[in-house]
Amino acid sequence: MKFFIDTANLAQIKEANDLGILDGVTTNPSLMAKEGIKGTEAIMNHYKTICEMVDGDISAEVLSTTFNEIVEEGKKLAAIHPNIVVKVPMIKEGIKAIKWFTDNGIKTNCTLVFSAGQAILAAKAGATYVSPFIGRIDDSGWDGVQLIAQIVNIYSIQGFKTEVLAASIRNPNHIIQCAEAGADVCTCPLEPILGLLKHPLTDIGLAKFLEDAKKM
Ligand code: G3P
Helix, strand or coil: CEEEEECCCHHHHHHHHHCCCCCEEECCHHHHHHCCCCCHHHHHHHHHHHHHHCCCEEEEECCCCCHHHHHHHHHHHHCCCCCEEEEEECCHHHHHHHHHHHHCCCCEEEEEECCHHHHHHHHHCCCCEEEEEHHHHHHCCCCHHHHHHHHHHHHHHHCCCCEEEEECCCCHHHHHHHHHHCCCEEEECHHHHHHCCCCHHHHHHHHHHHHHHCCC
């Protein structure tokens, strides 16, 4: 399973990248706004900076909702760097645009996916990645990890090449469950990634080893 970090914060991207386990970055308009990135030039420059920091796929989301505008915006985003993946919302115009990008060799990430039916459409359009939002599904009283398992199963039966990118990860257990469910990618904020490191017995064991080492 590939690890992407789900943030536009450069310090957090650097910290995750320095671990040596980072395969890419996903962003969205909310995450960009949180970092105070405003205006087309600043947005484009921010994506360029991220691409220069991390050697992997970098999702940059379109802000348009009509076919022609999504295609025009996506072409500009894709021109920033070869690693840019154009992130397109799961709407009718978005599916048409994903098919256009597929036919024109531009990678895509179909976002805001909350059902297996939506995931089938994204795969039919040739999306590189499909992003089911598992935390938001859990928040609504459904089972996000179960949806990941269902999509992985459907894609396997049908031979779809689209990668299942589990998004809206809230805790380390989500990451483990997504790995068990067969997700191709997990995109997470820094905190759940670092949370995987933690176990009290590791801390207790290390303290004892270091204490005993003084007697060596
Ligand atoms: O990037 C999309 C997704 O990961 C958003 O997560 O926590 O806002 O539901 P969240």
